Amino acid sequence: MKKFLCVMLLGLLSGCATPYIDRTYNSVSQDSRAQFLILHYTAEDFPTSLKLLTEGQVSSHYLVNDNPPTIYRLVDESRRAYHAGISYWKGAAQLNAASIGIEIVNLGFRDTPDGRVWFDYPQAQIDQVIALVKKIVKEHDIKPERILGHSDIAPGRKTDPGPRFPWKQLADAGLMPWPDADKVALKQAGFEQQLPDVAWFQKKLDQHGYAVPRNGELDKRTQDTISAFQMKYRNARFDGLPDAETAALLEVLTAPAEMKAK
């Protein structure tokens, strides 16, 4: 009776009765809304990063400080944070609702008379990032090929987490696919004889997941996309120009057998 009254009163007060929902049945076809894990650098020091990400228009689920390398959770994983912006990967666009974002405290780059200088990530900070990524991908069953950089989903607009981010360490931890060095060397020798044309690069970048023009022209968007790819897989040079090594990396990564993480 007490319960009945309570429900009645609640209904009256809220102006509309909450419908009764039968939860007897459960679908087998379901999974986490988080399908992607996106890595960023903050391009600011810790206090500024924290302020921007908690009080500003942007946010992320996690913030990993450098010194000390503490992990902060700013948004619960069940909720949408605003870290990806206009974004695309393999047919999926506007990835905020479908992703978890990790911001890493790192100043990014600074332009000097000798050119652009990028900042390293301390190993202790990377250890924390790897531990966090492991936990997240396990809990949400995020596929290895969906652990991405902000620069992957928004090339041209974004460069983070930048060329100094050690993607290879994530691959070594079994978290993401990495092109097999022997296969790359073999393919590279072939591509050095005959470099594929721009249309081939565009096709492969598209196949890999990037939003890239398919016009056969080495325009700015195509160069930005090549550069984003190079930053991740061949970070010694990311000039955005087609070359044999880049072609080999792309070829090996887009070959079906290489899609699986080890």
Added chain:
Amino acid sequence: MIRRCLCVLFVGLAGCASGPPIDTSYTAKGQDSRARFLIIHYTAGGFQGSLKWLTEGPVSSHYLVNDNPVAIYGLVDDSRRAYHAGISYWKGNTQLNASSIGIEIVNLGSKKSPDGTQWFDFPSAQIDALIALVKKIVKEHGITPDRVLAHSDIAPQRKPDPGPRFPWKRLADERLVQWPDADQVALRRPTFEAQLPDVEWFQRNLSKHGFLVPLNGELDKETRNVLAAFQMKYRPGNFDGMPDTETATLLDVLNSPVAPSTNDK
């Protein structure tokens, strides 16, 4: 010290299940629900078959609304992704499963007969239950009326559901979906009667409204499918997919709402 050691040992045994320590002292202002859209479907089948398909099959939805007796079943928690939208698009957003909540309504859809395609009505009591459910969901997740959509809106080339018999106007009367203001429609109609816009105008405005539509100026099959999806919702009496004065007016009013007067604020 020993205690701490034991604790670390325990973590080791658990295989890192608990993960790294995480500081939760701060909370970001910039956040909201992952569910940005509410998508309405019909099942095109009876209750038992629909329930089996949606719980045991490769597809699913968050809710299933039966017709007789009228009842709401929750099949997937709102916090999880269900597989109801498929390849889909709305206003720059794609693959909407991760960002939407799906409601399947038990309704047989359509059947072909010698007199043409026949569509099945939705009992009023079923729509009452649906409206109560939609109200609850949009309130809890902060979903705006322009994002309460039909499966046919987000996949007009593939899907007709919930079909022309679905009473969108009843949802509009509860301010749950966008609806063109009748006075504005009457006001603007003469302009379009005097001069019907070309196909490119329709395509541009359908795109602005949110549909994925070709922008080639041609009245091709894709464009006609999108026009039909729009008409099914806002002018279900005729959804032949052909451009006409009324469709142009409805589209124009929906795309350029008049600013509310200061009295309305």
